[in-house]
Amino acid sequence: MEGRPLDEQELVERAREGDARAYEALVRRYQDLAFRTAYVIAGGAADAEDAAQEGFVKAWYALPRFRAGAPFRPWLLAIVANEARNRRRSGRRQDDLALRVAEDRPSGDAAPSPEAAALAGEQRRLLLAAVGRLGEADRQVIACRYFLELSEAEMAAALGCRRGTVKSRLSRALSRLRAAMAEPGGGAGGQLPMTRLPGGDR
């Protein structure tokens, strides 16, 4: 039995040396992140699975070229996201971000009343719909930041852009989202419907 779980750097080092078990542990650790990132970019679960699987396999082969001590996540995400983009370009239909808002997941500390929960759910759905109406680039940068909670470096890797442009891209996307929320049918008549959401202390 191993005393403690190996940390990421040890796993990466072992995998670099050809230890498939160590790599398996890395895949297990990051498969959620990789699959979801691929999903955000490719826009479909089947393509996302292909992209994540292929990305992990390619990353294995590329590991000897991975710079020791560098952060693993952005490196991996760049590979997976590239696979996801290739699949998207292969001409699939655009069923982007067919994500669902969970009904049973209040984000506040105190359990909200059923009415408040329903209201919060509706507000989330409106916001999600508005995100869905954005262009691909805006949608992806928002999803990477707020849905996947990627760091700036990871966002740059996933979106295939320079780190310096991530912030401005996000800021433009937020402006357009705000405008979209204000459009008729885009939210609550120009008023941001999310201002009364419970929680928000994240």
Added chain:
Amino acid sequence: MSQRELDLERALADLGASLQFPPTPDLAATVTARVEESPARATTRPRSTGRLLRRPHDPSRMWWWPRRAGWRRLAVAGLAVVLLAAAVLIASPGTREAVARRLGLRGVGVRIGGPPPPTVTTTPGTRLDLGLGERVTLAGARRRVGFPILVPAAAGLDRPDAVFVDEAVPAGGRVDLVYRARTGLPASPFTDAGLLITEFRGQPTPEFLKKVTVMGVVQEVTVGGEPGYWFSGAPHFFTYRDARGDLREEQTRLAGNTLIWQRGDLTLRLEGELSKEEALRIAESMR
């Protein structure tokens, strides 16, 4: 930063926390199986599908494990198939990995585990769209595809009742031989046919049989000295990849006992209400 901006960001973070992504598939098992069975990690990994196709059989390595370089080329696509079945083999992770490692033929990808497809359009007893191509004569099919079509030499099976060809899916074309039910060849509740034989030139990518989620029994077999697999014990599902390369789960159908094997660079699939021995006898007789 203004209050409005902060509110929007908070709302997005709150939305992110409540979002449901599709369930993550078990990539760790699949990826590990692929990297363990591939040639030792060398400076470059093989990329040319053409080279892989012509590589002679070397049982010491899983050269036929599908590798998927060049996905973007797949507008022409292939027919990918998801074979799904229920739970026996996935009981222990050890078994599961062993199976994931062993399974696979050229053009055949495997995933053990995971939920069945959401939509199954065909169930036992219903008429089905077998996803066959254009109906042609056997001679016509031979002119249309770029590989020699094999036909069972076993009694009465040298002349299929119907022959279908699809030149585009998967790339390189595909032929389906259909035999009506008869004595010794009971009608399959899944195909209505006594026997359905599919032949295609197996490409390492895209997979014809994309994933396998095993519920029934999968046995490793040898057909004419080459690797094959026998699926039995429970129906499995399979899903075609359409001409654009999309995996269309609405095309999923149920399948009964099935033998899949390799012959040179051909991958063959035989489905019917047969015993393993009968299926093997027919497969071995194919010329």
